[in-house]
Amino acid sequence: MAKCDTCGNDYWLAFEVKTITGDTYTFDSFECAIGKLAPSCEHCKTRIIGHGVEVAGRFFCGAHCAREGDSGLGQQIRDTVGAHPG
DSSP states (O other): OEEOTTTOOEETTOEEEEOTTSOEEEESSHHHHHHHHSOBOTTTOOBOOSOOEEETTEEESSHHHHHSSSTTTTTTOOSSOSOOOO
């Protein structure tokens, strides 16, 4: 069995994640992997588990958070592509 790097649980279905930097982590759940590895939105602090938005080297969960805060940051970012359906 392998011990989770986040919570310490010793679990027979644990899995490893190897990062691009070569670091290897062991987790017992995706929840623990997200808690350890996913970046946090600079505005609302939620964990970014999707693509998110990067503006000027800063990470946000979506366009709304990218537009909030610093003046002008992310003003051209849209959450959807194309015309509004309504």
